[in-house]
Amino acid sequence: MNGWAPTPALGRATVVAAVGLVGAALTGSPALVVMASSFVLPVLMGLLGGPDVDPRIVPRLGLVRLHEGQGTTSTLEIVDGDAVEQVTRVQTRAAYVATVPASGAMAVPMDRADARVIALTPRRWGRRNVGDEQVALTSAWCGYRWGPERMPAQQLTVWPQAAAYDSTAEAPQPDGLVGAHRSRRVGSGTEFAGIRPFGPGDRLRRISWPVSLRTGELQVVTTRAEQDASVLVVVDALRDIGVSGGVDGRASSLDLTVRAASALSDHHIRRGDRVGLRVVGPRDVRVPLGSGPRHLHRLTGTLARVLPDTSPMTADSLELGVTGDCIVYVLSTMLHAPLVAATALLSARGVSVVVIDTLGERAMDEIGGPTSAAGLAWRMRILERSSLLDRLAALGCPVVTWRGPGTVDEVLRQQQQRQQLPRVRNR
Known part of the structure; x- marks a missing residue:
């Protein structure tokens, strides 16, 4: 609907007032005059307060880039809205975005301090479309209504949570010029x-x-x-195991992977190292080595755009393309043989590789219980995964479970001691 139009309430009040006055004139009943007069005043005030200029609505987001768990606001800027008395907003609920009010619907007077403002709090990293809503404006005495008009959705970029992470271990093979x-x-x-x-x-x-x-x-x-050291963070986006509960709920495997990659990148960038990123998934994304706050912003933005692969696995081999002395963090569930083989090949070439297990704890109730068909298949898959991890460990490639600060300290110290020993590289 475009332009101002009389509301159904104004139409009903006009009909009741007219019928009452006509009936009073025909029957001479004072009671009908009294009853009709209570509708005449609202009708006259609504007609006199009718707006003659169409308003223009501009939706605005307070912040378009923020970390999960932080908050922003969706505000309506109304131009030529002098005749508006009430603003009604009904916003479509977006996945993993909490709103205040919780329903995303509000009807408030125009002159209220918090009018036209809906608070948004994204609960999971990624790109979220928010602001898809319908807006209606009402004039004084509910005489005329403008809308409802659909507002276009706006994109909100949600970075992974800046998890607390620190490491006291030094890089086993620093290869830069100046660093720590x-x-x-x-x-x-x-x-x-x-x-x-x-x-x-x-x-x-x-x-x-x-x-x-x-x-x-x-x-x-x-x-x-x-x-300084060269650090490559490899993110396994081939599958997302589990159901994400947001920043405060249960984490899926991809949640753990992306948040751990963000924490490692932030830590090494702040130490002055050069960090690169490789996302193994539906889109083979590569970010070259770099340093500084601007590069960290690029890494975090790339992680926010990670999508899990939902197509069937068809690749039989995978090449990570690592050359030279570099620390490689492989953040993966280690459920796919091509990625495991590529990791083992890097370790055999003498590259410092650390596998960070991001599968997490998965309850059997999530897949129907231990005796269900899905539960039996999952248990068999976990047994195969354990065999793959044992073979990686036998090749000298450490596998650690992500637990936050200090996750890779011990393995980096062991690799630093190992670098002092003579070794043979396979080219």
């Missing part, structure tokens, strides 16, 4: 490496005078270089 990780090579740093005789090009401030006086010749202190 101790390198095996000698360079300009703060970690003591040894003392050697003074040579051409050595800085005078590196001279160790106590040792030089004791030995009779100049000796200098050598230190280890401090470098």
Whole structure:
């Protein structure tokens, strides 16, 4: 409906007032005059307050990018709305978006401070279409109504929750220029490496005078270089196991994967490392190595657009395409043989690979109980998965369960010690 139109209430009041006055004139009954007069005043006020200018409604979102669990507002800006007395909004419920009011429907006076405002709180990462609603405006004394008019939906980008994560372990193979990780090579740093005789090009401030006086010749202190590391985060989006309950509810496997990838990326970016991303799923998304807040924004935005693959698995092989010294975090449920094989191949090539299990705890009641057909199939699949994980561990590829801060500390320390030993790489 476009433009202002009389409301059914105004039509009913007009008919009742007219019938009452005509009946009073024909019968001469004062009672009918009294009854009809109570409808005449609202009719006259509604007709006199009829608007002559069509309003224009502009929906606005307070924030279009935010983390899951944070809040924003959906506000209506009404232009040329001087004649509007009441605003009615009925908003379509979006998946994983909580609203205040909970029903998404409100009818409030125009002059109220909280008029035209609906609070939105996304409960899960991803892209959410919000603001798909119908809006109706009513003039004074409920005389005329404008609408209902459908407002177009707006897209809200919800980033994964910034989970608390920290790690005290250093990268086993730092390969950059400047960073916070101790390198095996000698360079300009703060970690003591040894003392050697003074040579051409050595800085005078590196001279160790106590040792030089004791030995009779100049000796200098050598230190280890401090470098940044290259980190590749591999996200398994081939399937989403379980049902997501939002940021405060039970997490599906893809929830754990995306939130863990966001936490790892944030941690390494803040330490000055270069981080890349590979999403294995319906769309093969690759984000090259980079550093800095702007790159972290790009990584988080890419994770918010991850969609699980719902097509049948057809690929027999998978190549992750990792070259050089790089730490690779594979965040996966480890339920698909091609990804397991690609991970084992990287580990055999000497790449520092850490598999982070994001399957989580799955109750058998979710799939019909342990004795149902689905339950028996799931138990068999878990047995096959356990065999695959044991074979990965036998190849020297550690598998850890995501548990938040300190998840990969121990395995990184073990890999750092292993890097000190001679090794043979398979090319």
